Amino acid sequence: MKKVTIHTLRKMKQAGERITMLTAYDASFARLLDQAQIDVLLVGDSLGMVVQGHDTTLPVTMDQMVYHCAAVARGAKHAHLVGDMPFGSSHATPDEAVKNAMRLVAEGGMEAVKLEGGADYSEVITRIVRAGVPVMGHIGLTPQSVHKMGGYVVQGRGEDKAARLLADARALEKAGCYSIILEAIPAELGAQITRSVGIPTIGIGAGPDCDGQVLVIYDLLGMNPEFSPKFVKKYANLAQVIGEAAVRYRDEVRAGGFPTEEHSFSSDRPAAQPKPAPVAAVMPRAPATNGDERPLKLYSVPARE
Ligand code: KIV
Numbered sequence: 001m002k003k004v005t006i007h008t009l010r011k012m013k014q015a016g017e018r019i020t021m022l023t024a025y026d027a028s029f030a031r032l033l034d035q036a037q038i039d040v041l042l043v044g045d046s047l048g049m050v051v052q053g054h055d056t057t058l059p060v061t062m063d064q065m066v067y068h069c070a071a072v073a074r075g076a077k078h079a080h081l082v083g084d085m086p087f088g089s090s091h092a093t094p095d096e097a098v099k100n101a102m103r104l105v106a107e108g109g110m111e112a113v114k115l116e117g118g119a120d121y122s123e124v125i126t127r128i129v130r131a132g133v134p135v136m137g138h139i140g141l142t143p144q145s146v147h148k149m150g151g152y153v154v155q156g157r158g159e160d161k162a163a164r165l166l167a168d169a170r171a172l173e174k175a176g177c178y179s180i181i182l183e184a185i186p187a188e189l190g191a192q193i194t195r196s197v198g199i200p201t202i203g204i205g206a207g208p209d210c211d212g213q214v215l216v217i218y219d220l221l222g223m224n225p226e227f228s229p230k231f232v233k234k235y236a237n238l239a240q241v242i243g244e245a246a247v248r249y250r251d252e253v254r255a256g257g258f259p260t261e262e263h264s265f266s267s268d269r270p271a272a273q274p275k276p277a278p279v280a281a282v283m284p285r286a287p288a289t290n291g292d293e294r295p296l297k298l299y300s301v302p303a304r305e
Contacts, residue, residue: 004039004080006112006134006178012039012211013200019212021202022220025051025068029217030075040202041076042114042214043069045084045144050218057143060086062100069108082136083110087144090115094127101128101135114181116142118168122175129176137172139165140206141184154205156185162192169193169201181214182206184231205231 002008012019021040024030025047033041047068048060069083083104090097097115104110112134115121125135140155149155156165165185172180179200182190187207194201194210203210215232218224222234223242252258 001037001078003078006080009039009080009179009200009212013198019200019202021212021214023047023214023216023218024072024075025217027071027075030072030079033217034076034079038079039212040082040214041072041079042082043072043084043108043110044114044216045086046216048086050216050223056146058087058146062086062089062103065089066103066108069104069110073109080112081110082112082114083108085113085115090117090121090124090128094124097124098127098131098133101133102131105133112136112178114138116144118165119171122171125172125175125177134178135176136179136181136202137169137177138181138183139168139172140182143183152184154184154186156189162186162189165189166193166196169197173197173199182210205229 009019019040020038021042022033022038023044023046024033024041025043030041043065045057045060045065047064048054048057051068052060052064054060065083065086069081073081085097085100085104089100101113104113113128114136115125115128116138118137118139121137125137128135141149141152143152146152156162162185166189169180169182177199179202180193180197182193182201182203184205185207187209190201190203190206191209200211202212202214204214219227219229219232220235222237222239225239228234249258
C-alpha cells in the first residue's frame with residue numbers, strides 16, 4: 001500500500017473518491033487503523049477529553065501533543081499524519097505558530113498540522129505553509145472556541161452565518177490550506193462549501209456530501225455510553241466488551257482460576273531440543289522462544305528469560 005500524501009487527498013477529491021479519517025492518540029491504535037487502510041490519522045486535541053478526562057480541549061499543551069504525535073507516528077506507516085495545534089499555540093504571534101507547527105513535524109513525526117479558525121488566521125496559515133508545513137483548516141464548530149460559541153452548538157445556521165463560513169473556507173484555501181475540516185454545520189452548507197473549494201473537505205457532523213469524513217475513534221468504538229451525539233455512529237460497543245472482560249478477569253483472579261499452569265513459568269528449563277530445520281524459511285518473523293513449545297509474549301514483546 002502506498003503512503004497517503006496531500007497529493008493523494010487532492011486526487012481523491014478530483015476522482016470523487018471519499019476520504020476516510022480517524023483520530024489516534026497512541027501507537028497501538030495507529031497501527032490498527034493504519035492496517036485498516038484509513039487514509040488520514042489525526043492526533044486531535046480531543047485527546048484532552050477522551051484520554052485525559054477534561055471537559056474541554058483547552059488544557060492540552062504543545063508538549064502533550066508532541067508526545068502523542070510521536071507515539072502515533074511510530075505506529076503508522078501508510079496513513080497521512082496530521083497533528084492538531086492546541087489552544088494558544090497559534091494565536092499569539094505568527095512566529096510562535098510557525099515554531100509550534102514545526103515541533104509537531106520535527107519532534108512529533110507529523111506530515112501536516114490542523115488549525116482551528118477562519119479568515120482571521122490567513123496570515124498565520126500562510127506563514128506555516130511557507131515554512132514547509134502543510135495546514136489543514138478547521139471551521140464550523142471549533143471546540144477551542146467553546147466559550148465564545150456559548151457551548152458545543154451547530155454553526156452556520158441562517159444565511160448570514162452560512163455566507164460567513166463559506167467566505168472562511170475560501171479564505172483558508174487562498175491562504176494555502178490543503179484541506180478543511182467542517183464540523184457541526186448543516187448538511188446543505190457542507191455540500192455547498194465542498195462544491196465551492198478545490199481542496200478536500202472532511203466533515204464531522206457536516207452531512208454526506210463532504211469529500212471525506214472524520215470521527216473521534218473513541219466515539220466510533222462506543223467507549224462512552226453517555227456520549228451519543230447525532231453526528232456519531234457507533235460501530236462497536238467497546239464499553240461493554242471492555243467492562244465484561246475486566247469483570248471476567250476479576251472473577252477468575254478472585255476464584256483462583258487465573259493464572260493456571262498454562263500461563264505460568266516452571267523452574268525447570270526444558271531439555272535442549274535437537275537443532276530444528278531452518279524455521280525462518282517456513283515461518284518468517286517467528287517470535288523468539290526460550291525453549292518452551294510456545295512463543296512467549298509480554299505486552300506484545302517476545303519474552304526473554
Ligand atoms: O480534535 C479532534 O479530534 C478534532 C476532530 C474531531 C476533527 O478536531
